[in-house]
Amino acid sequence: MKSLTKVGFFFTIVFVFACNTFQYQATNRFYKKQAKQLVKQIIETPYSITDSLNNIPAPMWVGTTNFDLRKPNFVIIHHTAQNSFEETLRTFTLERTKVSAHYVICKDGxxxxxxNDYLRAWHGGVAKWGNNTDINSSSIGIEIDNNGFEPFNPKQIESLLNLLSVLKNKYKIPTPNFIGHGDIAPTRKNDPNIQFPWAMLxxxxxxxxxxxxxxIKLKENLSVPYALALVGYDIKDSVAAILAFKRHFRGDSTLIMNDADKSVLSQLVSKKLASN
Ligand SMILES: [Zn+2]
Known part of the structure; x- marks a missing residue:
């Protein structure tokens, strides 16, 4: 009886594993096809930049011998705003959704x-940080399974820290370039939610x-929106930018900018200017 239970357990494991593999077989094939298409686009020489240059002679193609892949320089952290990681994997493997991320971290870590980190995921959408208006091209997107209101699981944060360590070392990502989706798209997004442990990170x-x-006070000639812009925020909608700053740096969802908030903002401006 006991050994039969063991055999049953073994087959259940094999079955679950096979199901999972089978479940993503088609999208894994699609991934390969899409990647091959991109490779083809890259190795076509001369790479045509002439399409937009009407009546201008085509450049002479002389392939250099010295190059490699462009590297990500930002990490954008998200919460999925969905109810399970399975739902998110499904969303990111359906063509019609047009959204994706490099990594998804489940509640169990x-x-x-x-x-692939070198490819462009569709996680930022219309977004801006400083003068960078194509964040997807320069970033890695990490989605944390979280419905948008709950606390983050310590196991998720542990896995996130391990992943960030690998990414920071491998791509030499500057320390200030670990930010949230809500920071780069303040009018549209509020992730990761207010409970995200930014200070610990x-x-x-x-x-x-x-x-x-x-x-340390905010200089009198420096308005709050202008200071936020210096930090990196898009201040096209200054109310949204203040809310994004408060959520990330003050763990607060109000619009009030008191002396403590302004002191933090002033120090962030100084750090930003010092790093330029
Ligand atoms: Zn997001």
Whole structure:
């Protein structure tokens, strides 16, 4: 009886594994086809930049011998705003959704890698940070399974920190370039939610952080929106930019900018200017 139970358990495991593999067989094939298409596009020489240059002689093609792949320089952190990681994997493997990310981190800490880091995922949408208006081209997108209101699971954060360590070292991503979706798209997005542990991340070298300091005030000639723009925020809608700043750096969802908030903002501006 006992050994029969064991055999049953073994087959259940094999069956579940086979199901999972089978479930994504078709999309994994699609991934390969799509990647091959991109390779073809890259190795076609001369790579045509002449399409938009009407009546201008085509450039002479002389292939250089010295090049490699462009690297990601930002990490954008998201919450999925969905109810399970299965739902998110499904969303990211349906063509019609037109959304994706490089990584999805489940509640138990399991990490799903969905796209080669060198390729462009569709996770940022219309977004801006400083003068960078094509964040997808320069970033890695990490989605954390979270419905948008719940706390983040410690196992997820542990996996996230491990992943960030690998990415930061491998691609030499600057410390301030670990930011949230809500930071780069303040009018549309609020992820990761207000409970995300930004201070702890910054303490480990992923993103910047400042605590209020009564002796450091925002300069009188520096308005709050202008200071937010210096940090990187798109201030086209200054209310949205303030809310994004408050959520990320003050764990607060109000619009009020008190002395403590302004002190933090002032220090972030100084850090930003010092890093330029
Ligand atoms: Zn997002």
């Amino acid at each position: 399991t990490v799903h890698h969905m796209l 910054a303490n480990k070298g992923y993103g910047v952080w400042s605590e209020p300091n009564p002796s």
